Amino acid sequence: MRARVLVVEDNLDLLEVLGEALAEDYEVELARGGEEAVARALANPPDVVLLDLQLRGVDGVVAGRLIKRLLWPRRVPILVLTARAVEWEAEVRASGCCDDYLSKPAPYGEIRERVARLLEVSPPGV
Secondary structure, three states: OOOEEEEEOOOHHHHHHHHHHHHOOOEEEEEOOHHHHHHHHHHOOOOEEEEEOOOOOOOHHHHHHHHHHHHOOOOOOEEEEEOOHHHHHHHHHHHOOOOEEEEOOOOHHHHHHHHHHHHHHOOOOO
């Protein structure tokens, strides 16, 4: 069974491209915002989350913390993808909302590599 990746991005074009890039190796579910991400994660827990921080409504920091808290004790690694990594770095590290992060634009190969690495550290279903 393929690992499940929840991709959370409010830019619809980027959301589709990220979903297609990851669909080669993973079962992918898409969410357009923080509230939708939390709801989808609770309904069908992912094995890893690719999460934008700057979302309308519930932002990525809050969504990431909620997903981790509500799915505990299951460990769901979160890879943050943001255009403002330098500005968000202190908040991201302090919040515990993610396990790794990349600055946009990130090469799709690098994103796939980071997702694979997170799944190695935290295998699906653990």
